[in-house]
Amino acid sequence: MNTLFHYLPLLLLAAGWELVARLGLVSQLALPPLSHVLLAWVDMVRSGELVSNGASSLWRAAAGLLLAIAVGAALGIAMAWWRPVYAALGPLVEVFYPMPKSALIPVTVLWLGFGDGSKILLIFLGCMLPVTIGAFNGARGSDQALVWSARSMGASRLRMLWDVVVPSALPEMLNGIRTALALAFILLVSSELIVAREGLGYLIGYLGANGTYDAMYAVVLTVAFLGFAADGAYQALMRRLLLWRE
Amino acid sequence: MARVASTNAKTRPHVLQALHALGGALAHALPIIALALSWEALAASGAFTPFQLPRLSAVLARIWTDAIAGDLALNSALTLYRALTGFAIAAMSGVVLGMAMSRNTAMRWLFDPLVSVGFPMPKIAFLPVIMLWLGVYDLSKIAMVVLDAIFPVVTATVAGIASVDRHLLWSARNLGASEREVLREIVLPAASAQIMTGLQVALPIALIVAVVAEMLMGGYGLGGAMVHASRFADSHGVFAGILEIAIVGYALVKAMTFLRRRLLIWHQEALRPSTV
Numbered sequence: 127m128n129t130l131f132h133y134l135p136l137l138l139l140a141a142g143w144e145l146v147a148r149l150g151l152v153s154q155l156a157l158p159p160l161s162h163v164l165l166a167w168v169d170m171v172r173s174g175e176l177v178s179n180g181a182s183s184l185w186r187a188a189a190g191l192l193l194a195i196a197v198g199a200a201l202g203i204a205m206a207w208w209r210p211v212y213a214a215l216g217p218l219v220e221v222f223y224p225m226p227k228s229a230l231i232p233v234t235v236l237w238l239g240f241g242d243g244s245k246i247l248l249i250f251l252g253c254m255l256p257v258t259i260g261a262f263n264g265a266r267g268s269d270q271a272l273v274w275s276a277r278s279m280g281a282s283r284l285r286m287l288w289d290v291v292v293p294s295a296l297p298e299m300l301n302g303i304r305t306a307l308a309l310a311f312i313l314l315v316s317s318e319l320i321v322a323r324e325g326l327g328y329l330i331g332y333l334g335a336n337g338t339y340d341a342m343y344a345v346v347l348t349v350a351f352l353g354f355a356a357d358g359a360y361q362a363l364m365r366r367l368l369l370w371r372e
Numbered sequence: 373m374a375r376v377a378s379t380n381a382k383t384r385p386h387v388l389q390a391l392h393a394l395g396g397a398l399a400h401a402l403p404i405i406a407l408a409l410s411w412e413a414l415a416a417s418g419a420f421t422p423f424q425l426p427r428l429s430a431v432l433a434r435i436w437t438d439a440i441a442g443d444l445a446l447n448s449a450l451t452l453y454r455a456l457t458g459f460a461i462a463a464m465s466g467v468v469l470g471m472a473m474s475r476n477t478a479m480r481w482l483f484d485p486l487v488s489v490g491f492p493m494p495k496i497a498f499l500p501v502i503m504l505w506l507g508v509y510d511l512s513k514i515a516m517v518v519l520d521a522i523f524p525v526v527t528a529t530v531a532g533i534a535s536v537d538r539h540l541l542w543s544a545r546n547l548g549a550s551e552r553e554v555l556r557e558i559v560l561p562a563a564s565a566q567i568m569t570g571l572q573v574a575l576p577i578a579l580i581v582a583v584v585a586e587m588l589m590g591g592y593g594l595g596g597a598m599v600h601a602s603r604f605a606d607s608h609g610v611f612a613g614i615l616e617i618a619i620v621g622y623a624l625v626k627a628m629t630f631l632r633r634r635l636l637i638w639h640q641e642a643l644r645p646s647t648v
Contacts, residue, residue, distance in 0.1 A: 135482050136489065156505055217403045222618070224625035226580040229595070229617040231587065232602035232610045237424060311494035316584040319499065320599070327497070334500040342500060349497040357492030 158340040167344035175329070176348065183314055183325040184352075186242055190249025191310045195303055198254040202261025202302075203295060207287060219258060227252030227309070231317050245317050245325070252313045253306035260302020264295030300364045307360055311353040326352075423607050434612040443597070448620055451594040454510060455582035455624075458517025462578065463571055466522045470529025470567075471555075483526075491523040496581065499588060508589040513582060520581045521574040528570020532563030565639055568632050575628050579621055594620065 140160055146152055147159035170176040205212045205219075230248055238244040268291050276286045318327025326349050333342035408428055414420065415427040422430075438444040472479045473487075499516055506512035536559055544558045586595030594617050601609025 132481075133485050135485050139486070213399065214403050217400050218407060221404060221622060224576055224621040225618040226576065226583050226621050228580050228584045228587070229598065229614045232598055233614060236602065236607060236610060308492055308494070312496050312580070315494050315497045316499075316587075319496075320584075320587055330497060330500055334504070339504065346497045346501060350493040350495075353494040354489055354492050 155337075155339060158343060162340040163343040163347065166338075166340040167348070170341060170344060176326075176345065179324055179326050179329045180348070180352075182242070183318065183327070186245040186325065187249060187310045187314045189242075190246040190314075191253055191306060193246070193250045194253035194306055194310075195257050197250075198257030198302075198306070199261045199299055201254075202258040202263075202299065203265045203287070203291060205258070205262045206265035206295070207291060219255060219262075223255045223259065227313060228316055231320055234317070235321050240321055240323055245314060245322070248317050249310050249313050253310050256302045256305040256309065257299065258302075260305075261295050261299040264298030265291050267298070268294035297368055300367065304357070304360060304364070307356060308353070311349070311356070315349055423605070426608050426611055431608055431611045431615060434608045435615060438612065444616065447592055447594050447597050448616060450592050451579075451582055451586065451617075452620065454513045454586070454593065455517060455578045458514045458582065459521055459575055459578040461514070462518045462521035462574060463525055465518075466525025466570070466574070467529050467567060469522075470526045471533065473526070473530055474533040487523060487526055491527060495520050496584060499585060503589065508591070513585040513589065516585045517578045517581045521578040524573040524577065525567070525570045528566050528573070529563065532566030532570075533559055535566070536562040565636055568636060572625075572628050572632065575624055576621065579617075579624060583617060 143157070144160045147154055147157050167176070201211075201215065205215055227248070230251060234244040234248045234251075238247055272290050272294065273286060276290050281289065314325070315327040315330075318325040319331050322328040326345055330342055330345045330349070333339075333345060411425075412428045415422070415425045435444065438447075469479075469483065473483050474480070496516075498519065502512045502516050502519070506515055540558050540562060541554060544554050549557065582593070583595035586593035587599045590596050590599065594613060598610055598613030598617075601607075601613060
């Protein structure tokens, strides 16, 4: 009941959409009624169009993001742990972090073509730095007392890295990954909209160019929902991973 | 700590101090210079075709020609105009909406689910819808920027206002401040650090979205010029575009950090060393 009341504005928005379109307040071309959009969605799921394109999009996002997390976390912790690494990479991170990564779309296409490779590379490049910065800030902020006590109890340098620095870097790193997750979806959709032959972004562009707007809205809503659901799932995972923090 | 260090530095002779600063800047620039040199060397070695990786010197020459012809100024001015107009609208309406949500339960009830659902959504997917409604000119590009940049501002404003110290509010009310005075003298200044953080998140987003929108809709602007170059397989133009966009992004983020330090100089955070 409480959640229903909480999400009531969304239902109102949906009802308003249906009403505005049905009453002809705006052209049905510009805004097809929500019911038509839902029907188009069911059609596309049945025909497998949405599922196959969705699967290829999700594979690109997942592959790029996982690569970015692995490399980004390793870089960030290395930067916090070894000064030479920081001296070498710190300025580069600082210069490349504010760069709008979508600028790389044409180059990744130039290098790897229209397929999966260019999308995965783009997502990897775009998502790596938020993870790196999160891991770096987290690892750098690890409690000095913990490091000292680990050392006084005879932990080796590598063991200290694994048992003290990595866990204390975790909360900020997980936050960095959340930013990266949102970025992955943005980069995925924009690169697929601009150049692709399959994927949800491609489907949106294709349907829009064909003028089948109810189907286009259905895919747009699907992408929006996927982004929202991924964030929700990630936050639940994050809470579980951080249960050890009081 | 920071204060002790700075007084120590002042007692050093000026020349030494300047040399020290110069050395620091040099050490800072070294990795970037190394990257630039290895780009040039890699491209000159013939491991890649000039199409895949043109020489840095050739790309810089291209930027120079663009600059002389006036294209560079026109394109960057248009991109900046779209990104900054959208950002300004998003910043103002985001702060106002966040304030309204903090003060009014009905507003909060209405907008809270919209914000919590809308924030994590990849809003760029709505770009074809916006194009359908508003066309392919500045209006739709700016609308897209606003749609994307407003969410971090709203959430930061709500969070900032929620974390204002109660005692400050109570004492102000106790001293007879009106609601309006409490808002102007207590709530906004106390929340300003978090609002500023929200703006710092929103600004790069505004630039990203402006560039992507230009890439998709074509026309003038840094993103449009880049897509144009890539359609004609003009890889010098593509790489020049990347460098130009990177420089604009860097300048914007640095300007924002500078602004934050100026605006929040009274804030306790100004005493802490800042990161990034």
